[in-house]
Amino acid sequence: MASKLHCKIWQWCVALIHTSLKPVRFMFLSQVWRRNIQLRRLFPILAIISFVTVLLVSNFTPVLAQLPRQEIRGVWLTNNDFNILRDRRKVQETMNRLQEMNFNTVYPVVWNSGYVMYPSAVAQRAGIQPFVFRGSDGHDILADVVNQAHRRGLLANAWFEFGFMAPPTSELAVNHPEWLTQKRNGGKTSMSAAGEVVWLNPFHPQVQKLISDLVLEIVSNYDVDGIQFDDHMSLPHEFGYDRYTIALYTQETKKSPPTNPQDPSWLRWRADKITAFMTQLHQAVKARKPNVIFSVSPNYYDFAYKFQLQDWLTWLRQGLIDELIVQVYRPDLQSFVANISRPEIQEAQKTIPTAIGVMTGLRNNPVSIQQIKSQVRATQQRGLGVAFFYYSSMWNYSSESLDERQAGFQALFPYPALRARVD
Template identity: 65%
Template sequence: MRARWTRTIWQRYLLPLLFAISLITILVINSHPALSQAISRPIRGVWMTINDKDVLSDRARLQDAVSKLEQLRFNTIYPVVWNAGYAIYPSALTQTIGIQSFVYRGNDGQDMLADLIAQAHQHQLAVMPWFEFGFMTPPTSELAMQHPEWLTQKQDGSQTSESDAGEVVWLNPFHPEVQQFITNLVLEVVTNYDIDGIQFDDHMSLPREFGYDRYTTALYTKETNQSPPSPHDPEWTRWRADKISAFMTQLNQAVKQKKPNAVFSISPNYYDFAYKLHLQDWLTWVRKGIVDELIVQVYRNDLQQFLDQISRSELQEVKQKIPTGIGILAGLRNRPVPMWQIQSQARATQERGLGVAFFYYESLWDQASESVQERLSGFAQLLY
């Protein structure tokens, strides 16, 4: 009798309820392509940097590149659109604020970003424009020269720091005009191009030595009744990191309002470094639900150091919530990375249930110590 009663309850009530829940879930996912993509696909991406401009500007080379990536089972391209204070696409916005020197177009006068998107979509590859420089810009850029009031400074009044890109200055992420400029820049791309998402990296941040400009000092004093302390002070670190987090929340909302299905991707450094040294509290961003995809840059030659980084607890937490991957160095100009190192790191990453993204396109096979055929064969065995 009890078994019959239990079966009746299951058939009459629970089974229809579970069916309805499943149907609603399917409808929600299908109505949001980016959500469907984010749930179903592992990250298998590659960055296209300013060093790849020759590929991006040549339609025949770009077609060959996209075709190769599809054959090797890549699924996402992250092309640079913001570098050294310049938009790597025809930007009306940058011209309105006095950035006139460069208008990037292809060899045939084409819009390189639009061309890449069209070709990539034909090969079922997603395109997520990458705002590489974030708040960073060279001191000699038109952006820095024409808007000195947008720059922040160190406690001693100096404005520059050293980076992989050389000497740079930093736009003040707390200044409302800077926030509006970055927001407008992102929305220009989101509105004008058929993108699948956008990406920010470790430069959507601020080195902890900065924040002592007049505007930020006044704001901190107004809110705390104190003057800014030393760069290492934990409360000062938290205050600045929270301000950047608040801006990223607003930026996410602005993007989603324009294109709800756009993937909001970030590619920072590992968390302790990002937060303590660059005020980039990306773990909080994930927990607040404003990040749809995370790729942590782990550019290490030593395998044990690499394994230590990809085993960190925050990655274990995040991969339960959103697609999570590891950025792997495929090589640099004058510094090739051997295929065996790339394979060992990629396999270790995939074994841990994480996706992979490679920095950068031309170093996959064109700037390597092995032959092009050896590199292609190596990548053909790698992605699954």
């Protein structure tokens, strides 16, 4: 790619010379060259400048190549980063570090454990927010993160981490039991990375209204570049046997839901209902602010559809997704490469910015910088972007020194790749 660009630039320069300089001018230059000793002495310096220019153009070629699809270099800011998020100075240091390391996108959490991370009239009306997460000096955390990100050329996409998921002890679950769905045996909880959780019924109109209102509240009140929904904007396949859903399914199909939760028609009906809601949500967001990025961060497609009823490939093909980040948290490189090479990912990257979610560590599961580097190289070789889960674990939970970790991440992105903001 670099050699082709160099060749094109050289051809363009030659063509410009031939069209703008007449033969008499060439004769004049020739006479000046013969008579002017100083000009001859400057020639080696001019040659070096020309050579360095070519090198710089070649080195920046990857940036130019990525601009049409806007390469994602992102990181999630989670509840585990709250000590950073609540402190203006630490947020400033974080954004400075990310800018210096050539990142271009942050995903601050705004919906977690049944609570919002910003002052919300919608949450107060729903009776699910007895308190508001604020910064150490009483400031609006989300507004501060967005503003400081923008000052350093970073996009800020608000992350609805928990989607339809909530802890069973949250005010959301306790105050609105009618909003919850259940398994065929009556069980209402499942185990997740966040522990035991209940699931809001994604087919219930009041649940849909709550999520839609929260999303539109952020789009309207904050200068966010996008809204992101991850693998929890879904429903585990065992769920959907609550009264409301059974009645709706019976009304539409004239039969009871299959006893097998993985029955193909039952899977499809529920997945299509979630798709219909995402379509409505997408339309509402774009009507409120057309240029907001509608981002999705699911698991790989086979798992997402069969086990989470999340048919994100259909969302992609229907034009609902502006940005895709597929979570591939695999320690084994061979398994990691197999998952990032799937055809649906290749399909997505032809039309929208597409990236892979890479695990950088958990408190009880550190990840070495060598593993991170090998996975990032694999994504870059396939023309994919990267998003890291999550910020604090980039530096902590590892036996490696901070300097070693920072040098490792710095080496991943040696040149900038800016993403354009569209107001």
